Amino acid sequence: MSSSESHAAHALGPVAASAARTEEGAPAARPTSAVEAARLALLRDLQLAFRKRSQLVQPLAFFAMVTLLFPLAISPELARLRELAPGVLWVAALLASLLALEFLFRDDAHDGTLEQYALSGQSLTALMFAKTLAHWLLTGLPLAVMAPLAALSLGVAPAALPGIVVAVAVGSVTLSLIGSIGAALTLGIKRSGALLSLLTLPLSLPVLIFGARATQLAIHGAPFLAPLELLGALAVLGITLAPLAAAAAVRISLE
Amino acid sequence: MREFFDMGGYAAFVWPAYAVTLAVVVLNIVWARQALARSREEARRRLKMHGETR
Amino acid sequence: MTWTWFHRLASPPYIYALAARLTPWFAWPAGLCILAGLWGGLVLAPPDYQQGDGFRILYVHAPSAWMSLMVYTTMAIAAAIGLIWRMKVAHAVAASCAPIGASFTFAALVTGALWGEPMWGTYWEWDPRLTSELVLLFLYLGYMGLRAGIEDPQRADRASAVLAVVGVVNVPIIHYSVTWWNSLHQAPSVMRLAKPAMPLAMVTPLLLMLLGFTLLFVALLLTRLRGEVLARERAASWIREVVSA
Numbered sequence: 351m352s353s354s355e356s357h358a359a360h361a362l363g364p365v366a367a368s369a370a371r372t373e374e375g376a377p378a379a380r381p382t383s384a385v386e387a388a389r390l391a392l393l394r395d396l397q398l399a400f401r402k403r404s405q406l407v408q409p410l411a412f413f414a415m416v417t418l419l420f421p422l423a424i425s426p427e428l429a430r431l432r433e434l435a436p437g438v439l440w441v442a443a444l445l446a447s448l449l450a451l452e453f454l455f456r457d458d459a460h461d462g463t464l465e466q467y468a469l470s471g472q473s474l475t476a477l478m479f480a481k482t483l484a485h486w487l488l489t490g491l492p493l494a495v496m497a498p499l500a501a502l503s504l505g506v507a508p509a510a511l512p513g514i515v516v517a518v519a520v521g522s523v524t525l526s527l528i529g530s531i532g533a534a535l536t537l538g539i540k541r542s543g544a545l546l547s548l549l550t551l552p553l554s555l556p557v558l559i560f561g562a563r564a565t566q567l568a569i570h571g572a573p574f575l576a577p578l579e580l581l582g583a584l585a586v587l588g589i590t591l592a593p594l595a596a597a598a599a600v601r602i603s604l605e
Numbered sequence: 606m607r608e609f610f611d612m613g614g615y616a617a618f619v620w621p622a623y624a625v626t627l628a629v630v631v632l633n634i635v636w637a638r639q640a641l642a643r644s645r646e647e648a649r650r651r652l653k654m655h656g657e658t659r
Numbered sequence: 660m661t662w663t664w665f666h667r668l669a670s671p672p673y674i675y676a677l678a679a680r681l682t683p684w685f686a687w688p689a690g691l692c693i694l695a696g697l698w699g700g701l702v703l704a705p706p707d708y709q710q711g712d713g714f715r716i717l718y719v720h721a722p723s724a725w726m727s728l729m730v731y732t733t734m735a736i737a738a739a740i741g742l743i744w745r746m747k748v749a750h751a752v753a754a755s756c757a758p759i760g761a762s763f764t765f766a767a768l769v770t771g772a773l774w775g776e777p778m779w780g781t782y783w784e785w786d787p788r789l790t791s792e793l794v795l796l797f798l799y800l801g802y803m804g805l806r807a808g809i810e811d812p813q814r815a816d817r818a819s820a821v822l823a824v825v826g827v828v829n830v831p832i833i834h835y836s837v838t839w840w841n842s843l844h845q846a847p848s849v850m851r852l853a854k855p856a857m858p859l860a861m862v863t864p865l866l867l868m869l870l871g872f873t874l875l876f877v878a879l880l881l882t883r884l885r886g887e888v889l890a891r892e893r894a895a896s897w898i899r900e901v902v903s904a
Contacts (some may be wrong), residue, residue, distance in 0.1 A: 531825060535818045539808050548804055549822065552797040552829075555790070594823050598742075602817040609702070613712030618777050619667035622770040623701075629766040630693075630875065633759055637882040644886030649902045651893070 384473040387582050388480035391467070392479040395484035398457070402491055409489050410496055416442035417500040426466055428505030435504040436565035440558050442500070442520055444492050444525065448547055450489040451529040454481065455600075474597035482530045482593060490522030512566030513578075520581045521561040527588035528553045534599035556584055660751035669746045671888045672897040678881040678888075685878040692871030699864030707861075716774040718864055722872040723767035727795055728830050730760030734802075735827040738820035748884075748889045750816035754824060755883035756807065759876060768792060791833040798826040812891065836900060 382390075399406060403497055420438045431438075458464040458481075467477045497518040498511040506514070532549040534544040560577040567574035612619040667673050700718035707714035741749035753838035771789065772782040783789065802819050809815035857865075892898055 465849060531821075535822060536808070542706060542808065545801075545804050545808050548797065548801045552794045552801065553826065555794055559790075591825075595821060599818060599821050602821065605814060605817075611712075612715065613706060615711065615713035615777055618713060618773045619715055621720055622716045622773040625769045625773075626766050629723070629762050633762055633773060633875075633879050636758065637879045641882055641886040644889040645902050648892070648898050649891045652899060652902065 355387065369528070374585055378556055385477040387472040388476040390473055391480040395481055396487065397489050399453075399484070402500060405453060406488055406492070409446040409533050410492055412449050413442050413446040413493060413496060414500065416445060417503065418529050421504070432505040432569065433545070433571060435501055435506050436562040438504060439497055439500060439514070439518070439565060440521075440562045443522065443561075444554060444558055447522060447525040447529060448550060451533045451546060451550070453489075454530060454533045461488055464537075464600060465604055468601055471600075474600060475487075475593045478530060478534075478596040478600065479537050479589070479593040480605060482526050482594070482596070485530070486523055486526040490526050491519060495565065507571075509571065510565075510568040513574055516565075517561050517564040517568070517574070517578060518580060520585055521557045523585040524557045524581070524588045525554055527592035528557075530596040531592055534596045537600065537603035542586035557581065560584070575582060669744075669748050671748060671892055671895070674751075675885050675888050675897075675901060676747050677721075678885050679883070682878050682881045683838055685874045686879065689871050689874035689878055692867050693872060696867035696871055697863045699835035699860075699867060703859045705858070710778055713774070713777050716770055718868050719735050720767060720770040721865060722868045723763045723770055724792070725869055726763035726872050726876060727767050727792065728833060729873065730756050730763065731795060731799070731823075732827065732830055734760060734822045735830075737824035742817060742824070742883060743819045747816070748888060750820060751884055751891055752880065755880050757803050757806075758824055759879050759883070761796060761803065763872075764792065764799060765794040768796065788833060791829055791899055795829055795833060798822075798829060838859075840873055859860070 417438055422433060424430065424434065444582040449500075455464060458467075468474055494515050497514050501511060501514050502508070529546075529550050532546050535549065536546050539545065560580045564577035566580065567577065610616060610620075696718060700715055704715070706712050734753045737749045737752035737756065740746060741753060768789075771792070775784070776782045802822055805822055806815045806819045809818055889898065889902075
């Protein structure tokens, strides 16, 4: 633990100390820009996550398990499953992404890194964006890669797979962003799993609706650009607003 | 009078709808007054505690 | 001049006394409007050409739906004011709104289902307006759940305020969903003031009910506000006189 702590502190250093110091004539190092701080936070999160690779696998395993449940519970007939596939895939992806949200702030809140971020004088919004981007790279993107495999097991034709990958990749961006707000609001609340779901799911419904629609159209070989564009629009809206809200929520939770 | 209660055949839908709404209105009134009474009681208790520790 | 008025509103004892004084001025007119609206809607208004007497559910459904949206908007605005200007009274207003809004959202969903079954053959459809109204109910519940889950009252106020503001995007979605997507709901017919599609005898009770419910909301809000304001004051001296009265 101590080596990862020191490594964390090492990566954290430039971020935490990046408010330019000019008192008593101490030479102000070139102040770290928000972009640079965000890049450092992103790299840090990715590096730390790779040390606990087993944690990364959990949401994916959960996703696989949930998709497995449906053929067992409903019917092994592929024709039937193909009809259900859009809904099954997206509900499983939504639940897996909810599960993964636990990891977003937990360690940083625990070891005080989050407080350092808030006090560092850097744009907390930029840092939130970086953390959420890291989270998406570690959970959303792998989900997008796994989704076609799950789709195949539900009888979906290979021609539909690229569309599914894109839809899940884009949709999971918004899911991570919305989830970051909920996670920030419930920081430190004991057993906040159910509350986090209650907060995140209502706001995630548009993603579910459009994502499932895009997947359904892709499976039937129809053009699915329209819902995909809506997914993209939601992602853009999320990128613009969510880090801001998450930053505000983090400050409130740390007060 | 019968016609009124029959609501042109839709009685099974119209009257429950009005009943639910009326229930929600009444519940809100009762609930709000209860909440106020509880807060006043809480405040009274807080004052007493503060008075005694002074 | 206007700022003193604003600052006075932020003062808890002033708000408490004002709320107590104003409540009857909203409560009694609310009762009158609602009774008049009920009379007009159930008795005086002629049956609808297509829906017969079944359309009378409108007179409880539309006001409930109106309340669900209006209360959330009020809650979100109060939350934003509380966040920006750090006013405890604003947070108290937001907290007071939530249970009122949640219960009327529930009423809107139930009355809507009861209206939908005979008219369109289904209690429920996953059309955009119904779905987003259900989402609104979950937003209210999430707001109340978040408040309940945070122990520190100040953090509870501010965290739930962020949630309320984030969730406000849902309100225009509900309102405009009927024009954006063609589905179960009919296009707005009351809002066209130039030439209302409904005859006066039908519109008037609706307007009375809408007004009555709005006045009721203010009365309920003022009542709850007093309790919320009291809870946010530690042991201030003004409470002494108020509570022993």
